[in-house]
Amino acid sequence: MYRMVSIAEAQKTVLNAIEPLPSISLGLSDAVGHILGEDVIAREPLPPFPASIKDGYAVVSADGPGDYDVAFEALAGTAAGQLKAGSVAYITTGAPLPDGADAVVQVENTEKLPAGPDGQQRVRIVKPAKGPGDDVRALGSDIAAGEVVLAKDSLVGAAEIGLLATVGAATVQVRRKARVAVLSTGDELVEPDQETLGPGQIRDANRFMLAAAARSAGCDVTDLGIARDDPAEVEAKFGEAIAQGVDVLLTSGGVSVGDRDFIKPILERQGTVHFGKVCMKPGKPLTFATLDGAAGSSGRGLVVFGLPGNPVSSIVTFNLVVLPALRAMAGWAEPRLRRVHARTQSAIKLDPERPEYHRASLSWHRTGESAGELAAASTGGQISSRLLSMRSANALLELPAVQGVLPAGSLVSALLIDDLSAMPVPEDIPLVVPSW
């Protein structure tokens, strides 16, 4: 009954159907992982005063080498004093340069002299300042007043939090992230803490996996538990999701063509099913619907992804379709997975009918003196029930629907599903010391 759409069409349909969520005001510590809803502008210059780069002596650079009285101490966190030519001031890193001084001589370039009879501290400037500005951070040299330190639509990470704090943006406008509910469906499912499995039972993996994946994308997750293969129970769970005002509902299981697969018919009754079959392996029965009448707290209706029950199918479709949707809702300008190229380490049998997303572990591989390239190690058997094929996978190889075997050593495109900073280290990559 459903037309089989391509993965590209499925992704486009989803991204066309959703809108970025509105901006909210968050305390700066909570903004990490969010997209900024406004430009953040520095009100003052940084440093807000000419500041010493070194521990040493503030000097009038024209005075040059020689023995000097230490007139006073200029410490970080105090107001700038007034220095007269012919004397110096002891200064600490970050302290305001005294008025009248124009440079700093680091302590290593000086010699402490015995104090005078009146207790006056004295110092010998052995190696003088090269000129005005030496070892001084000029006012506004790190950040100018009025400078845009963070642009609207940029992603906030730890360094950006530091910048927000620096410019005194204690609260900031950011895009809200989707609130997600997860629901597993199936009579066979029991909770993970069930020690002994009864006849026909398996433990629910998808709900926990999908909740973790949504949380990793920074979403708040509501756990709707397990619904039996009973339309009334499934509908009641949908009602719960709507009542809780979530933006996105992720179901798993019950989207295939069996007469106990209730998800699609319920979605048809309650809203619009945009597609119910995608030409991809795994994940063919992936279903996408919007329930327009079901206004959540955002008043935007509910977006529903009916993910296939096979665990690998559910997590692969999450990565390929749901994650870009969550990112787009969170305001990402380019929400799709990042593509790289990698060379296969072993021969891979292709599926003649559906493009396959072969789970692989990418690592860096060098050949001889060359710069090297990403190598893709298959995670083994790819049947969509075998969740071990996702273990330690950091990429999905995009394999074409062709009859035959792809030989080892083929260059393929791969979509990143994990952070390459944690990729395996199969060989020691030496430090490169550039020479020219």
Ligand SMILES: Nc1nc2c(c(=O)[nH]1)N[C@H]1C(S)=C(S)[C@@H](COP(=O)(O)OP(=O)(O)OC[C@H]3O[C@@H](n4cnc5c(N)ncnc54)[C@H](O)[C@@H]3O)O[C@H]1N2
């Ligand atoms: N006649 C056909 N049958 C099937 C087709 C088809 O085209 N024609 N497609 C197959 C494909 S491809 C997939 S993928 C599955 C998807 O089926 P459902 O989404 O309806 O999922 P279920 O039948 O409920 O379950 C499939 C499989 O996964 C296990 N499962 C389900 N939920 C969980 C969970 N939360 N945690 C762990 N494991 C789960 C379930 O026990 C089944 O083994 O349909 C094929 N059939």
Ligand code: MOO
């Ligand atoms: O879509 Mo299914 O995931 O091929 O087993």
